[in-house]
Amino acid sequence: MTSVVSCRAALAGLCLSLVFAASAPAEESEFGVLVVAEGVEETYYSCIACHSEMIVAQQGLTRQAWDELLVWMVDEQGMPELDPETEAIVLDYLSAHYNVDRPNFPQADN
Amino acid sequence: MAPRDDRLPTLSEFYAADPAAADEAVFGRRSHGDRRGFLKGAGLATMGAMLGMAIPFHRTMPQGLIPAAFASDKVIEGKDGLRLLNDRPLNAETPAHLLDDPITPTDRHFIRNNGLPPEEVDPKTWALTVDGLVETPLTLTIDDLKKDFEVVTMALVIECGGNGRSAFNPPAKGNQWSTGAVGCSNWTGVRLKDVLTKAGVKDGVVYTAHVGADTHLSGDPEKMPISRGVPIEKAMTDDVLIAFEMNGGPLHPMNGAPLRLVVPGWPGSCSQKWLKRVWLRDQVHDGPKMTGTSYRVPNRPVAPGEEVAKKDFEIIERMPVKSLITTPENDAQVDKTALVRGHAWSGDRTIEAMDISIDFGATWIPAELDPPVNEGAWQNWRVNVSFPKAGYYEVWSRATDSAGAMQPFAIDWNPKGYLNNTMHRVAVRVA
Numbered sequence: 001m002t003s004v005v006s007c008r009a010a011l012a013g014l015c016l017s018l019v020f021a022a023s024a025p026a027e028e029s030e031f032g033v034l035v036v037a038e039g040v041e042e043t044y045y046s047c048i049a050c051h052s053e054m055i056v057a058q059q060g061l062t063r064q065a066w067d068e069l070l071v072w073m074v075d076e077q078g079m080p081e082l083d084p085e086t087e088a089i090v091l092d093y094l095s096a097h098y099n100v101d102r103p104n105f106p107q108a109d110n
Numbered sequence: 111m112a113p114r115d116d117r118l119p120t121l122s123e124f125y126a127a128d129p130a131a132a133d134e135a136v137f138g139r140r141s142h143g144d145r146r147g148f149l150k151g152a153g154l155a156t157m158g159a160m161l162g163m164a165i166p167f168h169r170t171m172p173q174g175l176i177p178a179a180f181a182s183d184k185v186i187e188g189k190d191g192l193r194l195l196n197d198r199p200l201n202a203e204t205p206a207h208l209l210d211d212p213i214t215p216t217d218r219h220f221i222r223n224n225g226l227p228p229e230e231v232d233p234k235t236w237a238l239t240v241d242g243l244v245e246t247p248l249t250l251t252i253d254d255l256k257k258d259f260e261v262v263t264m265a266l267v268i269e270c271g272g273n274g275r276s277a278f279n280p281p282a283k284g285n286q287w288s289t290g291a292v293g294c295s296n297w298t299g300v301r302l303k304d305v306l307t308k309a310g311v312k313d314g315v316v317y318t319a320h321v322g323a324d325t326h327l328s329g330d331p332e333k334m335p336i337s338r339g340v341p342i343e344k345a346m347t348d349d350v351l352i353a354f355e356m357n358g359g360p361l362h363p364m365n366g367a368p369l370r371l372v373v374p375g376w377p378g379s380c381s382q383k384w385l386k387r388v389w390l391r392d393q394v395h396d397g398p399k400m401t402g403t404s405y406r407v408p409n410r411p412v413a414p415g416e417e418v419a420k421k422d423f424e425i426i427e428r429m430p431v432k433s434l435i436t437t438p439e440n441d442a443q444v445d446k447t448a449l450v451r452g453h454a455w456s457g458d459r460t461i462e463a464m465d466i467s468i469d470f471g472a473t474w475i476p477a478e479l480d481p482p483v484n485e486g487a488w489q490n491w492r493v494n495v496s497f498p499k500a501g502y503y504e505v506w507s508r509a510t511d512s513a514g515a516m517q518p519f520a521i522d523w524n525p526k527g528y529l530n531n532t533m534h535r536v537a538v539r540v541a
Contacts, residue, residue: 048155050327050328050329051196051198051199052155052196052197052198052199054194054195054196054197054198055195055196058195058196058286059281059283059286060281061281061283065283077326077327077328077333078326078328078330078333079328100281102281105286106286
């Protein structure tokens, strides 16, 4: 969790890192909480047209399950179909970083 | 910027020094060349999530303008300490130790949104339609509800069907709730039963269908984010409310203001928020998230990870027996004698016994258990525990309900990650 946590602290007026961020911007990923790796840009912008990337980062799915989820979004949830090249990039990214072993699962603090 | 003294700068001071830099640091916002609007969606989404709704005129919103709603300096206006799972749609749960109150305060009640909340929520003009298989269709304002029907206040449990999903292995899709998608607030409203009786329930009604005013994430006005219902027999019970007050005040905007259903003990999705219409049908309702595998579990026990055919899924009705330890907080340091307390509930049933263990389930200690304040409320319990010596312990809680059902240790795995009612476990360190 990056942006949301720092926002929370910022709004409480208690966050030193904010002061640092002001003098040295660009610490915050422009891809929100998603792991920065090959394919993150395509994935991020494909997702956030409708929903936050925060729901993406919580999942742990096989490539096949990610594929089925995209099909469901297109068939039933009004998502514009991705071109095959982008779709492959997105599925590669998601199944590498958000698979069932949950290498990047955002931990609960309780 | 240079703070005037050694205290940390406030949000306003931070903005005063360099509005553009502050905008980017706080919200991830970058503006168009005209210094208005949001160049990319991320900053706008963050700001919208923190405000709790969309900003229709975002394109003209000046760079560096702090939304006036942030005067209170809270992440989700009117909520305290909730863990944000998702900011669009907004989903946030309450850490267990913040659910310690016997009745859940409004600022500690979890949020589960499927779509985007409506922007027009004026309680003076809000109207509820009751139609479908009724003798007389009704359109009622909130004032009509208060005037024409008995107004009641009840403490009622709302729990998300997916509460506890984060513990599923293999993981299940959806918001990864830990234990905090549950609350028991005081809800004031009128009985759904009374309103349906006035409209006149026709023969052949099987199910209710609930429609809210929230909008679909895709922006498609033809799509509803969620529309679920309950069997008519459930709708005609005494503890299903059409609620217009929460804990004696207005409903929180993210908890369905100005009007919602409260169907205690059933998946929270039955308790339609921003309620606009109750439609009586002669078939099981087939709105969004009623069909497929939504809010459904297999009709038999399945192995973790097993593929289950769609036809073998059944709609979830009552939620299972469950308990929560709200004191002490997980990983707290406690004395050799410590008070342990929390809540227990079971959909459409009462809790008959509440036990805790401090030795990994080898032996159990009965807790003092209060009766529910009314049907549909959770039950509060407490027990003083003596730990034999310093060290690491886990406190486990286990409720048993009026049908003899007891919380299990292990998850009854299902593909969509519903109904995790395993014992609650809290770590304590005894000094």
